[in-house]
Amino acid sequence: MKKILIGVLFALSTVLVGMPIAQADYPDKPVTFIVPWPPGDLEDVLTRIIAEDFQAEYGIAAAVVNKPGGGGGPFPGAMEVAAADPDGSMIGSFVIGVPVVGPDLGIEGLTEDTFESLGIFLTYPFVLAAAGDAPYSSMDELAAYAKSNKVSLGHFGDPLTPTAVSKAAAKILGFEWGSDAAFDMLDCNSLASGDADVINTTIQLILPCLDDVNVLVSVTNERISKAPNTPAIGELIPDLDIFLWNGLFVPAGTPQDVKDKI
Secondary structure, three states: OHHHHHHHHHHHHHHHHHOOOOOOOOOOOOEEEEEOOOOOOHHHHHHHHHHHHHHHHHOOOEEEEEOOOHHHOOHHHHHHHHOOOOOOOEEEEEEOHHHHHHHHHOOOOOOOOOEEEEEEEEEOOEEEEEEOOOOOOOHHHHHHHHOOOOOEEEEOOOOOHHHHHHHHHHHHHOOOOOEEEEOOOOOHHHHHOOOOOEEEEEHHHHHHHHHHEEEEEEEOOOOOOOOOOOOEHHHHOHHHOOOOEEEEEEEOOOOHHHHHHO
16 A cells, blocks of 8 residues: 555656646736836826836735936936846836837847837926026027027937937027036926026926926927927927827736736
């Protein structure tokens, strides 16, 4: 009887070894959402809401981690997501410029196949804004002033589309920026402190001082409700009619059932 029992157990163990190990249901460990900008802007606020909903839905901890990249824009934070295991444990909240523009910049490890998009949750309300006491309150006035005066531009990074639009608009309107520099944050303090004469930022970041600044133009495909009297860039320069979106991205190779749950 003992020999029979040992034989049965051996046979059973052999069968079990040959069977595939079932994967745990996703999510089975804490999940991190990477925002490659400082806290406070729209993509950060909305990603935190998404993380809260994720945690409530699955009962698994979900945290938002801000990874601003200084002059490197969003790419250092994006590369952290690119290097993560494709198991849904790390999710990127990126502007579309990350997967679209990044590969063209030759950033090591970033190709057009690095990420898979899960969907859009934000259309960015980018604007060009100046201090309320600036000697210009429209793009035409800015162009006239900048032809004989140096005007500095603050932006979130040269590779990004809003920056490219700001520089293209200047060229089309017949002036050059006196200087430009990249910042992690561009808000009311940026204008008040004189970090830049004109800032290319989102309207969310200047809401506290919206009544005290000049919003020159919105880098959107239609006017922004918070600044209804400010034209969209396409109204002034049809060739620059553009809008930007932010979405969720995961490393390529993430299983479909995981992406569906996210």
